Amino acid sequence: MSSGGARPLAPWRWLGVPMLQVMGLSMLFALPIRFWGLGLPEPVFALPVAFAWAVIRPSMLAPLAVLTLGVFLDYLWGSPTGFWAVCLLLPYGLVLGGRSWLAGQSRVIMWLWYGAATGLALGAGYLFTMLDTQNAPNWISVGWQFLATIVLYPFANRLIERFEDADVRFR
């Protein structure tokens, strides 16, 4: 039965595949490879995906996928378990709550929103690390990771453009 173009969006297409891609890229960038004496940067590949999932549509599976990604990053990078899960869920919740404001915004404004979400995630990480270790992380390192992550917005944009209109019920 066709319901006027409201074809359901298979979760594996917009949640499963990007999640696996993020895991693969994070693993690749965690390899001990140096080019001309310089190591690879360490962007948080999970952030553009978490941002895009919140923009595309509200979902009951997406928070679980964000949690899974966060725990994976904790195990990969050696941070306390749950650290990145919380750091990713906070911006996800922020964007999910502000979906109505984000609808129809230009790409630049969306990028700014993405920057704010990234800032929230890394700010939360800064705070948790400070509480956990009684030691403030280096601002310069946080800044580098922020820069390396906000340049990934085109990936989020591509995901949004691909799946935002895939289910007409959420237009």
Add this chain to the structure above:
Amino acid sequence: MSLRDNPLGELKVPLTWTAGIVFIVVLIAAVAILLGDRREDFDTDAYGNPRTLSDKVMAPIGEVASTPGRLTGEGVEGVRGYFFAVSENRRLKAELENMKQWRDVAIALRDTNERYRTVLGLKTDPPIPMATARIVTDSRGPFANSRLANAGSEKGIKPGNPVMSENGLVGRIVGVTDGVSRVLLLTDAASRTPVMIDRTNARAILTGDGGPNPKLEYLRGQDPVKAGDRILTSGDGGVFPRGLPVGVAVKGLDGRWRVVLAADKAPIDFVRILLFEDFTQVADTKKLVHVVAPPPTPGASTLPPPTPEPKLPAAAATAPAGAAPAAGATPTPKTTPAAQPQAKTAAPATPAAKTTTPAAKAATPAPKTTTPAAKTPSPKTTQPAGGPP
């Protein structure tokens, strides 16, 4: 029955609300997981089975995935070596000539050192066995700096073992399982390493902050450090052996003393894991705990009466100055000069006493303050660098 015929078909639960509720539940679960993490304990049980399992899975993946990069690097090095062989040969010959002089000096010093040890009857630290491993993953973010090494419990590696590259200290093991172990780097925000400044012997705690240059904290004394000073592990606390090279002190942009790590001189691909245990464990701690102090001699005063400092010639005056701290711990040898070497050889018992008092082991300054002998150069000779500097 179609959906419209269903009496509950008109009942629509707003997806936004349900998604919001699921989000809150998942967030609470994540916070609970974070609060339940016991990473600071750093022993195998606290490290957790899921984490050891994930390390076990990730290590072979990292090893396979990093192989092309490693082989490419080795190939580039081979080509470079081929084209620069002549200049390299010339440089190595010059270095060899220079090293020959140092070899002679080293042989003479070793001979002198051995004679001193024989004369003083010193007990030196036992050699430290090592395991070699290759780094297979590397995290460099501001919140966690750790690496996976492809050697684990099958090689006798334990949590707490120091990890070194060919240039200097890298970090320590915080999690280990069969075939893989996780190294907490000196740059991690959770890393604290007791160090000393080689020039002044001043102590500090090297504290990582996620940046490339960890901070020197709790520095004591007036001008204890200046730019370019070599930083070594102090051995305080018993986690690291004394004298491992850490790096060079520099003044950071924020005005704090920081350390340029010696391990950063070259890419860290292979590491040596020192299977080090606190040397105090060599002693039979159970036996030490049950040792009771001998009763005072009947009729004898507990402390010898204060004797005025004898006025000796300058050459002879050095001997009592060296013996005085040891006499503080054992008063009797002060009166018998022949017993002085014995008092010095008893110094290894001082660290052994640390095992009987866990607080002293954790904080370590306690034995130093209680026994002035620990501040004198005598521990330097009794506890030399366990590991190769």
